[in-house]
Amino acid sequence: MPEPPHPQNDRQYTAVVVPIEPLDDESLELIDELLVYFNTITNEMIRRLLKGEKFNYKEYKGDFHTKVSQRAEKIAIELVTAYKKLCGLFRKRLIPCKPSEPTVNKLFARLAKEQIKFRLNNELLLRISVKPRKFAYFKVHVTKQLKPFIPLLLDLEKNRSMIGEPTIFYRGKRLFLSIPIRVLKGPVVEAPDALISIDYNENSIDLLLIAGNTAAIIRLFTYLKVLREKYAEIRRGLQKKYGKSNPNTKHGRKLRRLLSKYGSREAMRIKEITRYAIHTIIGLAWLTGAKLVRESLKHLKDIPGKGLLSYRLSSLPYTTFRNMLDTKSTQHGVRLIVLSEDETMNTSRECPKCGRIATRINSEYAKCKCGCEFNPQISALFIIAKRKSLLRIIKWPKKLEYNEKQVIIRIPMKRLANASIEEATKNPIKYYRFIRITIKELKNPITIQLAQSGTQVRIKKMLEVDVRKTLWLAPLRLATILLELAK
Ligand SMILES: [Zn+2]
Numbered sequence: 001m002p003e004p005p006h007p008q009n010d011r012q013y014t015a016v017v018v019p020i021e022p023l024d025d026e027s028l029e030l031i032d033e034l035l036v037y038f039n040t041i042t043n044e045m046i047r048r049l050l051k052g053e054k055f056n057y058k059e060y061k062g063d064f065h066t067k068v069s070q071r072a073e074k075i076a077i078e079l080v081t082a083y084k085k086l087c088g089l090f091r092k093r094l095i096p097c098k099p100s101e102p103t104v105n106k107l108f109a110r111l112a113k114e115q116i117k118f119r120l121n122n123e124l125l126l127r128i129s130v131k132p133r134k135f136a137y138f139k140v141h142v143t144k145q146l147k148p149f150i151p152l153l154l155d156l157e158k159n160r161s162m163i164g165e166p167t168i169f170y171r172g173k174r175l176f177l178s179i180p181i182r183v184l185k186g187p188v189v190e191a192p193d194a195l196i197s198i199d200y201n202e203n204s205i206d207l208l209l210i211a212g213n214t215a216a217i218i219r220l221f222t223y224l225k226v227l228r229e230k231y232a233e234i235r236r237g238l239q240k241k242y243g244k245s246n247p248n249t250k251h252g253r254k255l256r257r258l259l260s261k262y263g264s265r266e267a268m269r270i271k272e273i274t275r276y277a278i279h280t281i282i283g284l285a286w287l288t289g290a291k292l293v294r295e296s297l298k299h300l301k302d303i304p305g306k307g308l309l310s311y312r313l314s315s316l317p318y319t320t321f322r323n324m325l326d327t328k329s330t331q332h333g334v335r336l337i338v339l340s341e342d343e344t345m346n347t348s349r350e351c352p353k354c355g356r357i358a359t360r361i362n363s364e365y366a367k368c369k370c371g372c373e374f375n376p377q378i379s380a381l382f383i384i385a386k387r388k389s390l391l392r393i394i395k396w397p398k399k400l401e402y403n404e405k406q407v408i409i410r411i412p413m414k415r416l417a418n419a420s421i422e423e424a425t426k427n428p429i430k431y432y433r434f435i436r437i438t439i440k441e442l443k444n445p446i447t448i449q450l451a452q453s454g455t456q457v458r459i460k461k462m463l464e465v466d467v468r469k470t471l472w473l474a475p476l477r478l479a480t481i482l483l484e485l486a487k
Contacts, residue, residue, distance in 0.1 A: 014327050017178045018146050020126060020138040020168075027136035031168065031175070034130050037062060038072055038109035045076035046102055050083075064131050067112035071165070075110055108169030113160055118153040126177065128168070140177070149181055190335055191289035193450045196281065197385040198294045199348075200321055201363065201377050205277045208381035209486060210391070210450065210457060211288035216486035217378055217462040218284075220277045224270055224317045231266040235259060267316075274321050276475055277467050281325070282332050283479030291335040293384055294325065295344040343387040348376035350383045352446075353396040373399045378462075382448065389451050397444035402462065409435050409481060411473065435473060437485060438464040461486060 022028040041060045048055055060069035079102040086099035117127045124140040142150070152159045164180030194211035202225035207218040242255035285292055329336040339347075351358040351368035358368035366376045378400070385391045416424055416431045424431040440462040449456050463485055470478055 014331055015178050015180050016143075016146050016149060017176055018143055019141040020175050020177050021141070022175070023125075023137040023139060027138065030130045030134060030136040031128065034064065034068065034136075035107040035109050035168070035170070037064065038068065039104055039107055041069060042072040042076050042104045045073055046080060046104070049076055049080045050101060065112075065115055065129050067115060068109070071110040071112060075104070079104070106169060108167055111166050111168060113156070113163060113165060116166055117156065118150075120150070120154055124150065124153075138175070138177075149179075152181070153179075190291055193453050193455070194288045194290035195385060195390055196285055196288075196290045196292050197381045197390075198281065198292060198325075199377055199380045199384065200294075200318055202317075204377070205281070205321070206377050206381055207281065207284070208385065208459075209284060209288070209290065209483075210448075210459075211290055213457075214288070214483065214486050215448075215457045215459045215461075217381065217459065218482055218486070219462065219464045220280060221464065221466045221468075222273050222277055223466070223468060224273065227266070227269060227273075228317070231262055234262050238262075270317050271320060271324075272471070273468060274317065274324055276471055278321070278325050278328050279475035280467070280478050280482075282328055282334055283476040284483060285329075285334040286332065286476075287479055287483055291337055292325070292329055293337045293339070293388055293390065294322070295339045295347060295384060296341050337388055339384060339387055347383045347387065348380040350379070352379040352382055352393055353398070371398060372396065375400065382446070391451055392449045393446070394449050394456060395447040397442075397446065400446075401443040402440035403443065404438060404440050406436055406438050407485065409437065411435065411477075433472065435465065435470050435478075435481070437481070439485060440464070 022031065041062075045055070045057075045060070057069040057073040060072065062069070083099055083102045086095065089095050090098050111128065115129045117129075118140070119125045119127070124142055126138040126140050128136045128138070130136050140146075152162055156163070162182050164182070166177055166179045168175065168177050170176075191211060195208075196210075197208045199206045203221060203223050205220045205222055207220070209216050209218055238255060238258050242251045242258075246252050281292065284290065326336065328334075346357055349357050349360055349366065351366075351370060351372055352374055353372040354368060354370040356368055356370065358366045358372070358374070360366045360376055364375050364377060365373070366379075367373050374396075379396075382391070382393055386393065410428070410432045411434070412432055419431055442460050442462065445458040445460040447456055447458050463482055465478070465482070467478075
């Protein structure tokens with residue numbers, strides 16, 4: 001589910017999202033009135049901006065707080081600017097389909113900082129100034145994420161520069177408030193030659209990990225494409241069953257309800273798997289002091305196949321991934337280096353052996369004129385780090401060949417403490433859980449030279465893990481295991 005527009009791309013901020021509950025009917029009515037008004041004027045402003053009309057937000061002041069129409073204008077401008085950028089990319093044929101004109105469908109409102117005030121009175125209370133001398137009051141649900149920031153929110157006068165502009169919105173029938181809070185970057189502990197380059201692919205998030213003598217390619221299989229195709233099929237099935245009915249009939253309503261149910265379930269699953277993979281990556285960076293390196297705007301350049309469907313299939317999880325990675329790395333004090341758009345060009349087509357642009361046969365196979373055959377998802381990891389001059393490729397074998405073995409790691413469960421050794425040995429399934437990691441040993445290792453120290457490192461191992469099946473394991477624990485196996 002796309003969130004309302006938010007300054008979350010600014011890496012200084014993290015968004016704290018909390019459920020809020022109106023204290024009385026009057027507050028609910030007032031806020032609903034604000035949300036509907038905000039939606040109407042934002043769409044109206046978008047229409048006028050697209051037509052190239054000039055206007056002043058003060059025309060739309062209504063009887064609301066002065067900041068309301070100003071914020072609506074800001075959002076309208078943001079959306080129209082983004083739309084124009086996409087049109088530009090479309091004209092350059094960098095995206096396969098013409099972007100649709102922006103509209104705001106969701107009920108939300110961006111608020112000015114001076115419109116909100118918090119108070120602690122047994123519970124955390126929120127007051128939103130909607131109209132002159134008219135306020136809506138809410139009880140704020142204090143989540144674990146919010147807790148550390150309560151003192152800051154109670155003294156907003158003093159800490160105004162610490163927060164961004166909050167957004168109030170509906171998710172289902174509940175109201176939420178999202179507050180961007182400036183996170184002070186913690187001390188970054190960074191080992192000079194340690195790095196993790198990241199390549200996002202439709203079914204895996206791939207990493208090249210280099211830290212001291214440890215070097216390995218790690219593939220975290222997310223199978224998000226498989227997941228998205230499964231849900232697309234469910235949606236097609238529903239359309240077939242109910243699609244012909246009028247949207248206002250019983251069947252039409254049922255279709256809408258089911259579509260939104262499966263839609264949010266899919267989005268939740270994508271977020272869960274992505275978050276887990278990212279926490280594993282952050283864990284690896286933490287344990288090794290590595291900096292992270294990622295590409296920019298990957299989904300716009302590298303979509304296998306063409307057409308609307310494949311564009312939609314791949315764009316949403318990538319945006320989720322990118323936003324989450326940026327936020328989490330800031331939160332955890334891990335340095336993130338982002339390639340520019342130019343540096344991102346052809347990262348998965350550049351031949352790692354000779355540097356020519358090779359022909360990509362499919363997402364896992366490319367062939368170069370020099371005779372080198374490579375997996376573009378894997379070579380991209382090296383090219384990404386190379387583009388930022390973090391390493392040099394010294395030797396790349398003509399073809400990557402492996403000896404493959406699987407390791408199964410047994411992790412004792414809590415109930416093992418109450419069992420006798422014999423019992424546990426007889427019935428391991430009950431007392432242990434298992435994760436399966438594939439280790440592929442390269443027959444001819446890849447040799448690289450690290451830019452900073454000049455040392456040469458040989459990469460001999462590739463580790464593969466299906467992260468859908470390790471969700472029960474703490475990501476930091478998985479990171480520890482992967483690091484151990486990479487040695
Ligand atoms: Zn080549």
